Amino acid sequence: MKTLQITEQTAQEIYSTASVEFKKILEDTFGKKFFLRNITDRVKSYEDACVELNQEPINEALFRDSGFTEDEIIYRKIKTIIEALNEGWKPNWEDGSQKKWQPWFRVSPLGFVFCDTYYDCSYALAGYASRLCFKSSELAEYAGKQFIDLYKQFIL
Numbered sequence: 001m002k003t004l005q006i007t008e009q010t011a012q013e014i015y016s017t018a019s020v021e022f023k024k025i026l027e028d029t030f031g032k033k034f035f036l037r038n039i040t041d042r043v044k045s046y047e048d049a050c051v052e053l054n055q056e057p058i059n060e061a062l063f064r065d066s067g068f069t070e071d072e073i074i075y076r077k078i079k080t081i082i083e084a085l086n087e088g089w090k091p092n093w094e095d096g097s098q099k100k101w102q103p104w105f106r107v108s109p110l111g112f113v114f115c116d117t118y119y120d121c122s123y124a125l126a127g128y129a130s131r132l133c134f135k136s137s138e139l140a141e142y143a144g145k146q147f148i149d150l151y152k153q154f155i156l
Contacts, residue, residue: 008034012042013051039087040142046077046150049084074154081147082132089135100133103144105151112152114144 011026015035018026027035043049050057063073091100099119106115117140134140144151 043084049081052084071154074150085139086135091133101137101140102133103140117141
């Protein structure tokens with residue numbers, strides 16, 4: 001008999017694509033609750049977002065060599081994080097009743113700080129970064145606080 005050793009991170013990574021039988025084994029080993037964690041518990045970094053989406057992180061050196069600027073690289077990272085946090089939700093810009101949330105920032109004597117969240121129902125303005133919106137205020141606030149350094153690099 002052979003024994004399989006698996007880390008918690010690897011178990012999380014393979015769970016979503018595992019067969020029903022293997023999911024049962026993982027749940028018996030780690031507990032069903034272990035796999036039901038909130039998205040904000042699973043995505044704490046750009047790399048976590050890539051794992052969640054089953055994507056490879058971008059090769060920043062290759063992007064720079066191809067002429068991408070730092071803010072373009074950061075934009076791609078933020079888009080990946082937002083896609084992961086939204087868990088498949090996509091804004092419908094034709095639905096005027098659907099709220100689309102984004103974090104708001106300000107530069108103050110304390111530096112670049114998260115200020116609040118805001119939603120827009122029916123239209124996209126260039127200043128609102130319509131592609132960078134969330135399905136809830138809670139996710140927008142989480143991203144605004146957790147990823148403030150990326151937003152700062154992108155915005156300033």
